[in-house]
Amino acid sequence: MPKDGSxxxxxxxxxxxxxxxxxxxxxxxxxxxxxxxxxxYVGGWLSPGRLTQDRMAAALQEANGIHPGFxxxxxxxxCASGWFDSNGQASTLSKAAVxxxxxxxxxxxxxxxxxxxxxxxxxxTVRALALRLTPRGAEEWRIGALNIPVFIVNSAxxxxxxTVASTPDPATGKPDPARMNAFLAAHPxxxxxxxxxxxxxxxxxxxxxxxxxxxxxxxxxxxxxxVPVRWSLVPAQAFVAEGTGQSVPADKNYLFSDLIAxxxxxxxxxxxxxxxxxxxxxxxxxxxPWPSEREQIDAGTVTIDQVSSEATGACTDINYDPLVLPSGxxxxxxxxxxxxxxVYARSFTLRAGEQHEKPPSAITTQGVPARGxx
Amino acid sequence: MTGQQARFSAPSRVIHWxxxxxxxxxxxxGVGMVASVSERYKVLVSIHKPLGIAIxxxxxxxxxxxRINPPPALPDSLPPVQRVAAKASHILLYVLMFITPxxxxxxxxxxxxxxxxxxxxxxxxxxxxxxALYALLRQLHxxxxxxxxxxxxxxxxxxxxxxxxxxxxxxxxMASWRRTEPxxx
Numbered sequence: 001m002p003k004d005g006s007x008x009x010x011x012x013x014x015x016x017x018x019x020x021x022x023x024x025x026x027x028x029x030x031x032x033x034x035x036x037x038x039x040x041y042v043g044g045w046l047s048p049g050r051l052t053q054d055r056m057a058a059a060l061q062e063a064n065g066i067h068p069g070f071x072x073x074x075x076x077x078x079c080a081s082g083w084f085d086s087n088g089q090a091s092t093l094s095k096a097a098v099x100x101x102x103x104x105x106x107x108x109x110x111x112x113x114x115x116x117x118x119x120x121x122x123x124x125t126v127r128a129l130a131l132r133l134t135p136r137g138a139e140e141w142r143i144g145a146l147n148i149p150v151f152i153v154n155s156a157x158x159x160x161x162x163t164v165a166s167t168p169d170p171a172t173g174k175p176d177p178a179r180m181n182a183f184l185a186a187h188p189x190x191x192x193x194x195x196x197x198x199x200x201x202x203x204x205x206x207x208x209x210x211x212x213x214x215x216x217x218x219x220x221x222x223x224x225x226x227v228p229v230r231w232s233l234v235p236a237q238a239f240v241a242e243g244t245g246q247s248v249p250a251d252k253n254y255l256f257s258d259l260i261a262x263x264x265x266x267x268x269x270x271x272x273x274x275x276x277x278x279x280x281x282x283x284x285x286x287x288x289p290w291p292s293e294r295e296q297i298d299a300g301t302v303t304i305d306q307v308s309s310e311a312t313g314a315c316t317d318i319n320y321d322p323l324v325l326p327s328g329x330x331x332x333x334x335x336x337x338x339x340x341x342x343v344y345a346r347s348f349t350l351r352a353g354e355q356h357e358k359p360p361s362a363i364t365t366q367g368v369p370a371r372g373x374x
Numbered sequence: 375m376t377g378q379q380a381r382f383s384a385p386s387r388v389i390h391w392x393x394x395x396x397x398x399x400x401x402x403x404g405v406g407m408v409a410s411v412s413e414r415y416k417v418l419v420s421i422h423k424p425l426g427i428a429i430x431x432x433x434x435x436x437x438x439x440x441r442i443n444p445p446p447a448l449p450d451s452l453p454p455v456q457r458v459a460a461k462a463s464h465i466l467l468y469v470l471m472f473i474t475p476x477x478x479x480x481x482x483x484x485x486x487x488x489x490x491x492x493x494x495x496x497x498x499x500x501x502x503x504x505x506a507l508y509a510l511l512r513q514l515h516x517x518x519x520x521x522x523x524x525x526x527x528x529x530x531x532x533x534x535x536x537x538x539x540x541x542x543x544x545x546x547x548m549a550s551w552r553r554t555e556p557x558x559x
Contacts, residue, residue, distance in 0.1 A: 016539065024538040032531045039523060043405035052409040139496065140488060156411040317505045318486065323416055327494040335413050342415040346408075348485065352509035 053346040063167040064115030069358020072347040077111030078363050079313020082304040090299035094219035096328030097138030104135045109315035121255040123242040129211040130320035139326030145211035148197045151286035156339035193287040206259045208237040216283035216332040228277035233270035256363050267305040283332040310361040319348035380446030381547045389436045424491040430475040449542045470522040481511035
């Protein structure tokens with residue numbers, strides 16, 4: 001049967017006239033062209049105005065300069081490691097293994113917002129702590145948290161517009177105030193967010209900063225019940241307000257130097273507090289705070305006992321993608337989560353390909369003394 | 375419709391059209407998601423991974439099916455050049471259908487991303503966590519996908535060429551669903 005070679009030859013249908021054949025060839029060409037154009041459209045090649053990962057990456061590079069091998073944002077950072085002691089209290093709300101009572105190892109990263117890997121530490125610069133928690137034999141969880149109470153924008157377009165507006169004008173070396181005003185006029189949510197952020201108390205360093213997850217997520221229990229949540233890492237280290245009396249430190253890496261000095265003395269701890277949203281609390285807009293009386297659950301304690309330079313630390317090769325979530329923790333309808341995940345992926349791919357040309361990070365191996373204990 | 379003509383077996387036709395839909399959807403999801411920063415991104419990524427693994431499994435089944443149900447021979451009237459092109463392009467299609475999802479799986483492994491199919495259902499990592507390896511495989515994944523798209527486009531054009539210009543029954547051997555009639559000499 002297969003090899004009978006009995007398929008109809010061309011003669012069976014009668015020959016096509018050459019005009020007919022030409023028309024048919026044209027139709028075939030048109031069908032192929034249509035398919036190729038549809039593919040190109042889906043890929044964004046026909047819509048230069050669409051906000052794509054490439055455009056977002058280009059805007060960040062325009063604003064911060066090109067720094068091969070570094071993250072496009074939060075470029076200046078320090079690796080950390082430690083563990084999370086779960087007390088089991090969050091396990092009624094989320095079936096994630098990470099919340100069962102017990103200890104989970106973690107790889108963290110302290111960083112400053114901005115795409116300049118050698119920027120000078122400054123009190124007002126947004127600080128971040130990212131964590132990757134890897135329960136043994138269970139699904140991992142990646143967290144990014146900032147020391148501001150709300151996020152500045154509530155959409156990918158907003159983040160893009162803010163990045164473009166804060167790009168230094170080549171003539172002055174500073175952002176153009178007119179562009180920043182235009183951005184604020186177009187994004188009233190950012191005006192309100194900036195007002196809240198301006199009011200925040202700023203601590204002396206990373207160790208006594210509260211880091212907030214900002215974006216809403218959902219906890220899903222073993223029974224399938226889903227609640228909106230936001231989380232925060234609240235330091236065990238006492239709050240000391242920044243700038244009470246002292247002058248600005250001469251060390252341009254003073255925030256990181258202080259952190260390294262503190263870790264060398266003793267471990268640092270943060271409590272993981274989970275805030276439970278009520279119906280009506282915004283989950284799709286991280287510029288809006290939730291009412292302060294919302295119930296909070298203490299899920300356990302994060303301990304950081306070691307830090308290391310990006311040259312040797314394990315955090316360097318990790319993309320702290322906020323959508324790497326275990327079952328039991330789900331994404332919300334916050335568009336910023338998808339945007340972060342997408343742009344981080346692009347940034348990760350770019351820097352992975354640039355590893356061979358990456359200059360040393362601001363905090364070098366020499367900057368981190370070897371630690372005796374553990 | 376005239377005469378008897380060898381068709382692909384029913385399982386071959388089912389798996390061909392099923393995979394055609396899946397692969398074309400997959401290619402569109404792939405190029406669409408890497409361009410997107412919208413809410414679509416996370417939805418597309420969550421479809422891309424399990425769909426890619428499904429394609430990988432299906433291509434193995436398809437390869438085995440091809441051994442059990444070999445394709446019908448090409449018409450004798452087909453010029454040798456076209457015969458070689460048909461043979462080579464089909465080998466390349468199989469290679470790409472197999473390698474592209476496998477490289478995707480390997481690339482996620484090298485990046486140390488979890489390979490989530492659905493909910494708590496994960497695949498193991500098949501490569502060590504290595505950024506340089508990830509960069510290489512990530513680029514390769516894109517190139518393979520573009521090659522696969524180009525090849526599918528050529529395959530589509532060639533199928534239409536058989537159906538509309540040569541009218542030699544090759545298109546119908548895969549595209550026809552009519553009941554098989556008893557052979558009549």
